[in-house]
Amino acid sequence: MSLIDNINKAFDHRIRLGIMSILMVNDYADFNMLKELLGATDGNLASHTKALEKVEYIVVEKQFIGRKPNTRYSASKLGKMEFKKHINALEKLIGK
Amino acid sequence: MESNKYLEDISEIKNMMSRSSRFISLSGLSGVMAGVYALIGAFLAKLKLQAIANIDWHDLSGEDPIKIETGLIMDLFVIAMGVMVMAIATGIVLTMYKAHNSGEKIWNISSQRLVINFLIPLVTGGLFCIILYQNGFSSLISSTTLIFYGLACVNASKYTLGDVRYMGMAFIILGLISTQFVGYGLYFWALGFGLCHIVYGALMYFKYDRK
Numbered sequence: 603m604s605l606i607d608n609i610n611k612a613f614d615h616r617i618r619l620g621i622m623s624i625l626m627v628n629d630y631a632d633f634n635m636l637k638e639l640l641g642a643t644d645g646n647l648a649s650h651t652k653a654l655e656k657v658e659y660i661v662v663e664k665q666f667i668g669r670k671p672n673t674r675y676s677a678s679k680l681g682k683m684e685f686k687k688h689i690n691a692l693e694k695l696i697g698k
Numbered sequence: 699m700e701s702n703k704y705l706e707d708i709s710e711i712k713n714m715m716s717r718s719s720r721f722i723s724l725s726g727l728s729g730v731m732a733g734v735y736a737l738i739g740a741f742l743a744k745l746k747l748q749a750i751a752n753i754d755w756h757d758l759s760g761e762d763p764i765k766i767e768t769g770l771i772m773d774l775f776v777i778a779m780g781v782m783v784m785a786i787a788t789g790i791v792l793t794m795y796k797a798h799n800s801g802e803k804i805w806n807i808s809s810q811r812l813v814i815n816f817l818i819p820l821v822t823g824g825l826f827c828i829i830l831y832q833n834g835f836s837s838l839i840s841s842t843t844l845i846f847y848g849l850a851c852v853n854a855s856k857y858t859l860g861d862v863r864y865m866g867m868a869f870i871i872l873g874l875i876s877t878q879f880v881g882y883g884l885y886f887w888a889l890g891f892g893l894c895h896i897v898y899g900a901l902m903y904f905k906y907d908r909k
Binding site for chain 2: 616619620623624626627628631635638639640689692693695696
């Protein structure tokens with residue numbers, strides 16, 4: 603098995619990489635916080651969160667704050683594990 | 699080169715991790731200014747105390763000593779409040795300026811977390827000082843402000859630039875030492891809130907702001 607196998611395709615985009623980085627150090631983040639930090643448009647961010655949700659790396663929670671709908675994201679156990687593997691692989695590749 | 703892309707990825711990960719969990723627009727210069735205000739405040743307080751010391755207590759000629767004492771306490775309270783308001787206002791303005799330049803919002807989740815975690819030990823310390831005064835332990839108030847301010851900085855450092863942690867520790871140590879030198883509270887206070895702020899503020903300014 604070569605090192606490149608640990609490079610996860612799911613994280614192979616700046617926005618998805620950013621979403622995971624944020625969720626690794628925060629218990630959760632809502633849509634607006636992600637949008638603000640990543641400087642992404644609504645549609646763009648939504649499609650990337652959907653992709654991460656599909657592979658079950660993040661958990662999506664929809665709720666209401668007052669009357670406003672609010673979407674909260676957090677990293678799943680699987681997502682955290684895979685992201686750590688991904689970081690390790692990146693570091694090894696750079697080290698070479 | 700492929701490995702350049704990986705390097706970029708790693709730095710993007712680091713950047714996002716720190717930007718999303720820490721408020722990094724805190725201005726070092728605001729620390730320096732807070733120190734300057736504190737030294738001015740300490741100097742004014744010293745003048746007030748000297749004026750009291752020069753009163754001839756045997757010949758008060760109708761003046762009420764209790765009135766003089768409450769007057770002094772009020773004066774010192776006003777000076778302390780003035781220093782605090784000026785320091786906070788300057789801090790907010792300079793931080794807003796820095797946040798604006800780096801594209802960070804001043805009131806976001808990171809700064810809210812920073813303020814809340816800073817205020818918990820600080821407000822506790824403030825209330826405890828009132829309790830000390832209530833029970834006649836006024837001599838310990840300056841040590842207590844130093845210690846609790848230090849604890850507030852250590853606690854808040856997890857949510858902003860890590861250097862704040864070491865400044866907090868310096869305050870705690872200074873506060874504990876000052877408990878052994880009753881009557882020199884004002885000097886320790888000037889050393890902490892004045893000098894410590896200026897030194898750490900300048901260090902942070904040169905480390906982060908001047909880029």
